[in-house]
Amino acid sequence: MTVSAPVLAAPAAEPVLRRPSLVGRTRVGLAEALAEIGVPEKETRMRVGQLWNWIYHYGVRDFSAMTTIGKGLRAQLAEHFTLDLPEVTAEQVSSDGTRKWLIRMAPTGPRDRGAEIECVYIPEVDRGTLCVSSQVGCTLTCTFCHTGTQRLVRNLTTEEIVAQLMVARDRLGDFPGRTPPEGAFVPSDGGRFVSNIVFMGMGEPLYNFDGVRDAIAVISDDQGLSLGRRRITVSTSGVVPQIGPLGDEMGTMLAISLHAVRDELRNELVPLNKKYPIKDLLEACRTYPGLSNAKRITFEYVMLKGVNDSDAEARELVRLLKGIPAKINLIPFNPWPGTRYECSDWERIERFSEIVFRAGYASPVRTPRGRDILAACGQLKSETEKLSARARLMLEQGEVEQSTALAG
Known part of the structure; x- marks a missing residue:
């Protein structure tokens, strides 16, 4: 295992706000950027299409590379915007090949030093899965989940969600004709670039519904990043009112963090259950738009010793899910x-697993990936808050010294 840890240095009194990046913007967002610099409305659709292709298909990082756009407009764009990606402040590599990136977003205001989130890339023989975050911290307090011990800071923007995929593709050398950055890991076996996305990182995606919806629209656009919606899975702990709209507006695969078959236990493991109990959650699943044998719902069930793993609970799980693909x-x-x-x-x-399988349900046991770098399911937790608080305290006391902090 190799670990790159960030160095905590004396923070500047006030961060300098940079020109905004166009990376991660929707088509509407790009149109708004063009309007800001005076591009005529009659040209907007064509110019948006050009920017979209260069940013999302080719992954360019310099406006000068956009050879289908005139030099004058390229200069205007460069004067007002950038094509910067968020900064990767640390990368950890598991013994099984899983990679966890600690990503610092650009500051959003004069007192914002840039939120940090974690994003995980899981290489497999037939696919490469990217686990993305939707919030900084988490609004839920699931007792078995490390992320749940970190308070919610804010929702990620659409741009920040899309940027996680852009960072991954950049670091994997997965843009045509673009030289990978120094230190990039380029898969050599032909089938391990990012082919699937799971919203299973930090945060509850359905509590950031608009940001996630718009990010999925960018990610799945077939003229850019081109990941089909059947290759995108949104996992929720059970925000029942948003499950139907998820299917209607996003059309992705759905995963439910279930983890218990009795309300009393699920109230403890997943406190959101007190608001949306199992009966209501499963009814929302039964009516999920597009549900079929070809588009099954994944129910996630963490195996906790002596808590939820008895034969009786396996049989009750089968009973509860009867009739749901x-x-x-x-x-x-x-x-x-x-x-x-x-x-x-x-x-x-x-x-x-045997009890569930004999009842007719596929019941794979998920192989733990990235455990040694705290990158496995339920282990993500950014150290941003702790480091920032420490840095602020040291600054106030006038004792800022350079120190090393471990990530993850």
């Missing part, structure tokens, strides 16, 4: 510092 992902619990839970024994997980 579904796949059940059994997730061995991934430990993190301070947790009170343990992972179920392997024999118990296999027995649970």
